[in-house]
Amino acid sequence: MNTCAFQGILLEKSLRYTQERRAIAEFVIEINPLREGDPKENLKAIYWGENGEKAHNALQTGEQLVLQGQLRINKVTHKMGNEEYVEQQASVIIEKINRIHSPD
DSSP states (O other), X not given: OOOEEEEXXXXXXXXXXXXTOOEEEEEXXXXXXXXXXXXXEEEEEEEEHHHHHHHHHHOOTTOEEEEEEEEXXXXXXXXXXXXXXXXXXXXXXXXXXXXXXOOX
């Protein structure tokens, strides 16, 4: 089973619809590295349907979140002149989002 969880800060969000009017919410979260001194990473996350639309409307940039879902690795081919190279891009297909509330 492909299940994962990521904790991070919401940097960006967008909402679009398929031709069938199904919502696609896309988020970019910033994830802290495991080792001190390594750079932070950005991860794309996709939430489909009514839950994605609700999450898009409810969440604000800067919020700390835990995303649960399935990790996907997509291969994207880029052309530069006569040369091609393949880049692997990770994303999460969201099944659940939890906000992290800091104590007051």
